[in-house]
Amino acid sequence: MSPVDEYVYIDYLAKVPDQLVVHRGEDVGAYARSYLACNGVRVLGSFPPDMCTTPALNDDPRLPNSGMTSADLYTPLYFVATRAMAQPLVSLGVVDLTDAGRISGWVWLAAAAILLYLSLRRWKVPIVVASGVSLLMVGSLPAYWSNTYVSTDATGLFSGALMLFAATLVVERKKFSIFLFTASAILLPLFKLQNIMAVGAAALFLLIAAGVNAFRTSSSMRSRVKGFLIDAWTRTAAVALIGAVVAQVLWMIIRDLIAVGPAPDQGISTPISIKSLVGEFFKYIPGVGTGALDPNGFGFGAWLAAVIMTWAIVGGVFGLLLGARKGSHAEALALASVAVALVAGPILAIALVITNGFYFTMPARYGISLLPFFLACLALLFARKAWLGYLMPVIAIVSYIAVLRIPAG
Incomplete structure (x- = not known):
């Protein structure tokens, strides 16, 4: 993952269909936590293997910001637009949500x-x-x-x-x-x-x-x-x-x-x-x-x-x-x-x-x-x-x- 806040951006992207916007003080959801744990962060390296294999990631102190989001700064506009571009690729099974969201960057x-x-x-x-x-x-x-x-x-x-x-x-x-x-x-x-x-x-x-x-x-x-x-x-x-x-x-x-x-x-x-x-x-x-x-x-x-x-x-x-x-x-x-x-x-x-x-x-x-x-x-x-x-x-x-x-x- 990119070290430039991609972790919380992916979380926002995943939550758009259910809640539209993330809130200040909100915890990062399971999708982004699992993706981070299993893929690591570029420059910083990989997380301990047990974080990927263990399903329970709630309140893990090893997560950035103790598992809280910092993306509440942003309106949902970018994430709604990105989800709209990404969803067809996800629905067709071409790529997962993260890669589909990244591909939308090419459109911008x-x-x-x-x-x-x-x-x-x-x-x-x-x-x-x-x-x-x-x-x-x-x-x-x-x-x-x-x-x-x-x-x-x-x-x-x-x-x-x-x-x-x-x-x-x-x-x-x-x-x-x-x-x-x-x-x-x-x-x-x-x-x-x-x-x-x-x-x-x-x-x-x-x-x-x-x-x-x-x-x-x-x-x-x-x-x-x-x-x-x-x-x-x-x-x-x-x-x-x-x-x-x-x-x-x-x-x-x-x-x-x-x-x-x-x-x-x-x-x-x-x-x-x-x-x-x-x-x-x-x-x-x-x-x-x-x-x-x-x-x-x-x-x-x-x-x-x-x-x-x-x-x-x-x-x-x-x-x-x-x-x-x-x-x-x-x-x-x-x-x-x-x-x-x-x-x-x-x-x-x-x-x-x-x-x-x-x-x-x-x-x-x-x-x-x-x-x-x-x-x-x-x-x-x-x-x-x-x-x-x-x-x-x-x-x-x-x-x-x-x-x-x-x-x-």
């Missing part, structure tokens, strides 16, 4: 790649570059860890790609684009709170673009401010952000109302300090490219894929920021990507303290929904030079092969 990833490709084509990125960048995302460490296992992170790349696509349609003034943008902004963080980073990046992109429009169409400061405030892009961004926050507050209320006990002590809480908040500023650029765990522990393939994605993120975002035409949408995209990547960590840390009552050093994988924005910057940068464009598929294929060479188990 494929949708993310398609949306990223479509977005880039609307930005007039050549086919070879758009294809290469989309393949690079598929063949990356973030995709490896998030879309290979049962994980709420599987929605991250999809969320980022969908918000990028929706924002692109908004600036193109396409019909129903504002509805798509707003609905996606409210819904996607309900799959996982951290997806709100993609909402923030897309909203800030619209706000910057609206500000540029107001600056260019008026000469006085008062007229510019008024123009910015009444711009449809400004209103769309504001409604989307407010809607996303309100939806999270409502889920927090529901989560408290249905709780059956206190949350387990996971042993990860640390005091929040100025130093820890400063560290959160620089977590996602380029840390998100390394995936869930330190790539140095998984061989040369993981190390190479991490190096490729690190340079892709840094070179793409800052290269476009420096090279894009002033006031262009490309510059707005780079600015929004950098700004949200910097401030999202501290904001999320403070939000977690408010909602959960404790702080912990957050992993870089929480910023996975920003990766499509980073890669879009890379694509726009490579699209500026014809000869550079043909390097993109080569780089992507190398990364893809490198990730496939990571040892299993």
Whole structure:
């Protein structure tokens, strides 16, 4: 099993048909306990054989969190969608529930790649570059860890790609684009709170673009401010952000109302300090490219894929920021990507303290929904030079092969 909380995610997935949602203070069910005991955890190794052969696993102190769930943080949306995709395979006897749930991760990833490709084509990125960048995302460490296992992170790349696509349609003034943008902004963080980073990046992109429009169409400061405030892009961004926050507050209320006990002590809480908040500023650029765990522990393939994605993120975002035409949408995209990547960590840390009552050093994988924005910057940068464009598929294929060479188990 993946060490990145897959144990409690599988439990949630198994409970969806009977109870829809897991509750704070609830014990992990028999299915997940048995699967954990018999299959072990990647990196950590196997559990004692007697845990698999002995039917009674209730209240076993050797289980994580003493057998309690920590997945009550999440709405049932991801798990309902995953169960719906997994159930046909289970019913036909093709695979068990866990493997069927893992296979559904491929659907989330494929949708993310398609949306990223479509977005880039609307930005007039050549086919070879758009294809290469989309393949690079598929063949990356973030995709490896998030879309290979049962994980709420599987929605991250999809969320980022969908918000990028929706924002692109908004600036193109396409019909129903504002509805798509707003609905996606409210819904996607309900799959996982951290997806709100993609909402923030897309909203800030619209706000910057609206500000540029107001600056260019008026000469006085008062007229510019008024123009910015009444711009449809400004209103769309504001409604989307407010809607996303309100939806999270409502889920927090529901989560408290249905709780059956206190949350387990996971042993990860640390005091929040100025130093820890400063560290959160620089977590996602380029840390998100390394995936869930330190790539140095998984061989040369993981190390190479991490190096490729690190340079892709840094070179793409800052290269476009420096090279894009002033006031262009490309510059707005780079600015929004950098700004949200910097401030999202501290904001999320403070939000977690408010909602959960404790702080912990957050992993870089929480910023996975920003990766499509980073890669879009890379694509726009490579699209500026014809000869550079043909390097993109080569780089992507190398990364893809490198990730496939990571040892299993």
